Amino acid sequence: MMYPVFWWLGASFKTNDEMRSPSLFPDTLHWSNYSDGWVSVPNYHFGLFYLNTFELIAGVLFTSVISCSLVAFAFARLDFPFRKIWFAILLVTLMLPTQVTIVPQYVLFNKLNWINTYLPFYIPHLLAGGIGGPFFIYLLVQFIRSIPRDLDESAKIDGCSWFGIYWRIIIPLTKPALVTVAIYCFLWNWDDFFGQLLYINTVDKYTVNLALKLFIDSQGTIPWGEMLAMSLLSVVPAVVIFFLAQKHFVEGIASGALKG
Numbered sequence: 137m138m139y140p141v142f143w144w145l146g147a148s149f150k151t152n153d154e155m156r157s158p159s160l161f162p163d164t165l166h167w168s169n170y171s172d173g174w175v176s177v178p179n180y181h182f183g184l185f186y187l188n189t190f191e192l193i194a195g196v197l198f199t200s201v202i203s204c205s206l207v208a209f210a211f212a213r214l215d216f217p218f219r220k221i222w223f224a225i226l227l228v229t230l231m232l233p234t235q236v237t238i239v240p241q242y243v244l245f246n247k248l249n250w251i252n253t254y255l256p257f258y259i260p261h262l263l264a265g266g267i268g269g270p271f272f273i274y275l276l277v278q279f280i281r282s283i284p285r286d287l288d289e290s291a292k293i294d295g296c297s298w299f300g301i302y303w304r305i306i307i308p309l310t311k312p313a314l315v316t317v318a319i320y321c322f323l324w325n326w327d328d329f330f331g332q333l334l335y336i337n338t339v340d341k342y343t344v345n346l347a348l349k350l351f352i353d354s355q356g357t358i359p360w361g362e363m364l365a366m367s368l369l370s371v372v373p374a375v376v377i378f379f380l381a382q383k384h385f386v387e388g389i390a391s392g393a394l395k396g
Contacts, residue, residue, distance in 0.1 A: 333345075
């Protein structure tokens with residue numbers, strides 16, 4: 137299972153002529169693949185692409201966590217007309233293939249002149265949609281339902297509003313689930329090559345995923361060593377984030393499954 141990973145690591149130090157070699161690592165490690173790959177795109181460098189990616193992910197994370205937690209709180213605690221029907225519709229959207237909504241979404245965003253901006257990623261998550269939105273809401277609803285309502289009643293007696301209950305009681309107690317949502321949101325949007333390819337057109341706004349495509353689109357011989365070196369660096373943030381927050385990630389999933 138780990139062989140492709142080791143091959144990937146070894147190939148990032150090889151030249152094009154050494155790619156067909158059966159050995160995992162070359163006799164001489166070509167560290168220049170990393171330095172040359174970093175500045176391989178004319179007039180740009182991968183530092184810009186990383187900044188663009190983190191700018192996109194930061195906005196998506198903030199909007200998604202806030203909006204999904206608000207919607208989940210409403211479904212779990214508030215009593216409003218047709219609540220069960222709306223929640224059932226939400227669950228149905230979990231089974232809706234992403235490919236079905238691609239064309240109407242693109243037409244809508246194009247008419248709003250949002251193409252080649254990050255708004256097609258921010259706004260859907262701001263409205264509790266986007267990648268994984270329904271799943272995040274469902275996960276948070278199950279977690280919030282496990283919190284005793286006695287806490288809400290005590291807060292009401294002390295004069296706390298519904299938003300105060302959400303902000304002062306629910307949010308602190310749902311920290312494990314919120315961290316789980318944040319990790320999922322980070323990983324899924326970090327790996328979202330197709331969405332970024334669809335809505336971002338100019339190189340100065342490219343993310344890391346789109347920048348890697350430039351190696352293949354370039355004319356002449358593809359610098360495989362440089363491309364594999366940069367692709368290896370592209371997964372480092374996702375791996376680091378996962379392992380740093382692994383405890384909260386497992387806790388959030390387990391609590392949502394057992395208490396839900």
